Amino acid sequence: MTLIEVKDLHKSFGSLEVLRGINCNIDEKEVVVVIGPSGSGKSTFLRCLNLLEVPTRGEVIIDGTSLTDSRTNINAVRQEVGMVFQRFNLFPHKTVLENITLAPIKVRHLPETEAEKLARELLARVGLSDKAGAYPEQLSGGQQQRVAIARALAMRPKIMLFDEPTSALDPEMVGEVLAVMKDLARDGMTMVVVTHEMGFAREVGDRVLFMDEGLILEEGTPAQLFNNCQNPRTRAFLSKIL
Amino acid sequence: MGLVIQSLPYLLLGAVQTLKITLVAVSLGCILGLVAGMGRLSRRRLTSFLATCYVDFFRGTPLLVQIFIVYYGFPQLLDEGQKFLMASLGMPQLLQTTHIPVFVAATLATSLNSGAYVAEIFRAGIQSIERGQVEAARSLGMTEGQTMRYIVLPQAFKRVIPPLGNEFIAMLKDTSLLSVIGYVELTRQGQLISGATFKPLQIYFGVALIYLIMTFTISRLVDYLERRLKTGDLDRS
Numbered sequence: 101m102t103l104i105e106v107k108d109l110h111k112s113f114g115s116l117e118v119l120r121g122i123n124c125n126i127d128e129k130e131v132v133v134v135i136g137p138s139g140s141g142k143s144t145f146l147r148c149l150n151l152l153e154v155p156t157r158g159e160v161i162i163d164g165t166s167l168t169d170s171r172t173n174i175n176a177v178r179q180e181v182g183m184v185f186q187r188f189n190l191f192p193h194k195t196v197l198e199n200i201t202l203a204p205i206k207v208r209h210l211p212e213t214e215a216e217k218l219a220r221e222l223l224a225r226v227g228l229s230d231k232a233g234a235y236p237e238q239l240s241g242g243q244q245q246r247v248a249i250a251r252a253l254a255m256r257p258k259i260m261l262f263d264e265p266t267s268a269l270d271p272e273m274v275g276e277v278l279a280v281m282k283d284l285a286r287d288g289m290t291m292v293v294v295t296h297e298m299g300f301a302r303e304v305g306d307r308v309l310f311m312d313e314g315l316i317l318e319e320g321t322p323a324q325l326f327n328n329c330q331n332p333r334t335r336a337f338l339s340k341i342l
Numbered sequence: 343m344g345l346v347i348q349s350l351p352y353l354l355l356g357a358v359q360t361l362k363i364t365l366v367a368v369s370l371g372c373i374l375g376l377v378a379g380m381g382r383l384s385r386r387r388l389t390s391f392l393a394t395c396y397v398d399f400f401r402g403t404p405l406l407v408q409i410f411i412v413y414y415g416f417p418q419l420l421d422e423g424q425k426f427l428m429a430s431l432g433m434p435q436l437l438q439t440t441h442i443p444v445f446v447a448a449t450l451a452t453s454l455n456s457g458a459y460v461a462e463i464f465r466a467g468i469q470s471i472e473r474g475q476v477e478a479a480r481s482l483g484m485t486e487g488q489t490m491r492y493i494v495l496p497q498a499f500k501r502v503i504p505p506l507g508n509e510f511i512a513m514l515k516d517t518s519l520l521s522v523i524g525y526v527e528l529t530r531q532g533q534l535i536s537g538a539t540f541k542p543l544q545i546y547f548g549v550a551l552i553y554l555i556m557t558f559t560i561s562r563l564v565d566y567l568e569r570r571l572k573t574g575d576l577d578r579s
Binding site: 248 | 472474475478492500
């Protein structure tokens with residue numbers, strides 16, 4: 101079943117055209133990894149999927165709901181689409197537990213005890229049970245990012261978007277975050293991941309999209325793309341980073 | 343020196359009035375300022391225009407003139423407005439007197455003035471919160487209002503404490519202008535005593551000293567508050 105449909109997506113910032121006609125369908129439980137040089141529009145594409153960026157033209161349909169339709173309640177759609185940011189963006193004035201329970205309580209109207217139970221389950225899942233009472237600034241980058249993943253999961257989303265989740269991390273912390281993401285993928289979460297971690301793409305991705313200059317130039321299974329790519333620009337990019 | 347000690351009870355009485363009107367002005371100013379500050383950030387053109395007019399007027403004109411407009415100008419406005427309504431619409435006379443009590447005029451003028459400064463403080467505080475905070479909240483499905491209430495404002499409030507403290511101190515000193523409309527605060531009390539004793543030097547030094555003690559205490563208090571609230575707020579670049 102198709103969960104995300106993107107049709108002819110364009111996005112400009114002033115005169116700068118960042119996305120120049122993206123077409124893409126993503127199925128339920130699929131893990132799609134988006135790669136490409138910086139400035140290729142990967143993050144903008146991802147941010148269009150929950151309307152953090154408003155497309156200039158084209159359509160994004162999430163689980164049958166068109167985001168660009170003015171009648172769409174975007175807050176309702178966002179409850180189904182979790183997002184993890186490069187810079188974690190945890191709420192610094194709230195404890196780890198409060199970071200996770202806030203949206204379920206205020207948005208999903210979950211009773212507090214239930215939200216807390218859910219948060220503790222998720223913390224256990226990301227291996228941070230002992231950090232419930234800590235503030236974000238007391239955690240390492242890797243720990244903060246794992247809390248951010250737990251926070252997004254607490255809304256029980258159908259889709260998870262990852263915007264370069266390991267790019268702001270010290271190298272020794274990348275592994276712990278990727279491990280949590282692999283675990284999620286194994287559980288059947290539908291994921292769209294913008295990353296430079298080619299090992300992750302190869303191991304976990306069902307499909308890899310190569311973007312450059314605002315277009316998807318090539319896509320395929322990791323094996324197809326990494327071992328036998330057709331587009332010269334894909335080849336040039338991969339030769340630089342592999 | 344003996345004279346200052348003798349008149350100390352009266353000066354302290356004035357100081358209490360000074361603190362009282364400052365507290366009222368800045369408290370009401372905070373409410374006005376929050377509304378006007380968020381108004382300035384509104385995407386609705388008219389809202390942000392009106393908020394900007396308010397802020398520009400009260401920051402761009404002297405408080406003394408604002409006090410005169412409220413204390414002397416408003417009664418005239420009320421009076422002429424009432425006369426006009428009575429003449430043109432045959433309305434009965436509603437107000438026996440259009441005189442505005444000194445405390446009311448003092449409160450109105452200083453609150454409106456303070457509100458304009460606080461609006462800028464709040465606006466800057468709200469804008470200083472990283473965009474990522476808003477994006478994280480919105481991506482979880484929170485509405486704009488919820489994001490403001492649970493994420494932006496709590497963090498902004500911590501950051502505005504030092505400038506709010508400065509505003510409080512500035513207003514505490516500026517309330518001395520209220521002496522010109524006969525509001526008996528510290529400066530006015532000093533004037534009265536100095537007029538009766540012919541010892542302006544000692545009396546006004548005493549007045550100055552009391553202001554200094556108040557402002558010094560408040561700035562230390564703000565420092566302390568700032569340090570206590572630091573927990574859980576990490577400044578990220």
